[in-house]
Amino acid sequence: MTPHFPHTESASAELSGVSLAYPKGPAVLTGLDWQLLPGQVVGLLGRNGAGKTTLLETLLGLREPDAGRVQLFGQDVAALDDTARARIGYVPQHSDLFEGFTPAQLLAYFKSFYPRWNDAKVEGLMSRWDIRADQPIRKLSGGQKQRLSIIRALAHEPDLLVLDEPVASLDPAGRRDFLRELVGEVLDRGATVVFSTHILSDLERVAFNIAFLAQGRIALQAPLDELLDQVRAFTGSVTEMAALMGRLGLQPLKRTPLEAGRERVLARLPAGGALPGGVAAERLNLDDLFTELT
Ligand SMILES: Nc1ncnc2c1ncn2[C@@H]1O[C@H](COP(=O)(O)OP(=O)(O)OP(=O)(O)O)[C@@H](O)[C@H]1O
Numbered sequence: 001m002t003p004h005f006p007h008t009e010s011a012s013a014e015l016s017g018v019s020l021a022y023p024k025g026p027a028v029l030t031g032l033d034w035q036l037l038p039g040q041v042v043g044l045l046g047r048n049g050a051g052k053t054t055l056l057e058t059l060l061g062l063r064e065p066d067a068g069r070v071q072l073f074g075q076d077v078a079a080l081d082d083t084a085r086a087r088i089g090y091v092p093q094h095s096d097l098f099e100g101f102t103p104a105q106l107l108a109y110f111k112s113f114y115p116r117w118n119d120a121k122v123e124g125l126m127s128r129w130d131i132r133a134d135q136p137i138r139k140l141s142g143g144q145k146q147r148l149s150i151i152r153a154l155a156h157e158p159d160l161l162v163l164d165e166p167v168a169s170l171d172p173a174g175r176r177d178f179l180r181e182l183v184g185e186v187l188d189r190g191a192t193v194v195f196s197t198h199i200l201s202d203l204e205r206v207a208f209n210i211a212f213l214a215q216g217r218i219a220l221q222a223p224l225d226e227l228l229d230q231v232r233a234f235t236g237s238v239t240e241m242a243a244l245m246g247r248l249g250l251q252p253l254k255r256t257p258l259e260a261g262r263e264r265v266l267a268r269l270p271a272g273g274a275l276p277g278g279v280a281a282e283r284l285n286l287d288d289l290f291t292e293l294t
Pocket residue numbers: 022023025026028046047048049050051052053054055
């Protein structure tokens with residue numbers, strides 16, 4: 001189920017024509033367009049090195065693109081005012097928490113920066129996620145540090161929450177609880193949550209939007225249940241495939257040449273669209289989609 005929020009609200013994040021290459025390095029983002037709306041939970045999928053971290057850092061204004069425009073809450077990311085800044089929460093892939101602080105000291109420190117801070121939420125999560133507030137952070141396990149970093153990012157109730165591989169060091173129970181919390185954020189307040197992950201099964205638990213990053217662009221973004229329902233693989237000769245795509249009015253998402261002049265074409269049927277009789281097509285699961293689209 002996709003929650004609906006008023007259309008008048010502007011995108012939480014909007015990237016247009018964003019390109020970025022590292023000095024002497026590869027082109028990572030190549031004319032990328034992306035829009036994140038209030039009320040969306042978006043899982044960002046891409047292979048190792050596809051540029052997920054680079055994309056999230058660029059979205060947050062931590063990296064300056066070579067070309068294109070990044071706007072958060074309708075403001076240019078390079079010139080965000082303090083109010084807009086306070087609406088962002090970020091959990092980097094490797095959090096640098098102050099190891100000598102206790103969690104209580106760390107949270108008190110961050111609290112001082114934000115006009116809004118939900119103490120009840122912090123206390124609830126600290127006890128549910130089993131983090132002692134009064135021992136030095138360096139004594140926490142990797143998973144506990146990651147949870148603390150997530151609590152820090154949720155505490156000021158951000159309208160845009162960006163998490164880079166947040167579940168990597170959480171155990172399966174921790175991941176499930178964490179995902180529930182994320183979805184709660186969205187349903188409660190219409191926040192936007194975007195996170196990168198490699199763990200496909202996590203995405204299957206909740207009706208997330210999935211964005212596939214490949215060749216420097218968002219190849220496709222849609223609610224997972226729609227993708228599983230609508231994306232099909234067709235196989236036939238190149239001429240048959242071209243005729244079929246034309247007849248059905250479909251845009252190929254991916255074409256893979258096969259032997260003997262045949263090809264496999266991935267395309268997305270329109271919502272509620274049915275295939276005409278006699279046309280065979282294969283459904284894909286999330287693993288297949290990941291392999292084909294990233
Ligand atoms: N600081 C940097 N300088 C030069 N090249 C970089 C830098 N950071 C990343 N890269 C390169 O840019 C590409 C994208 O890296 P990035 O970390 O954004 O990918 P990713 O999708 O997050 O990868 P992973 O899933 O492995 O975390 C890679 O080829 C990487 O080697």
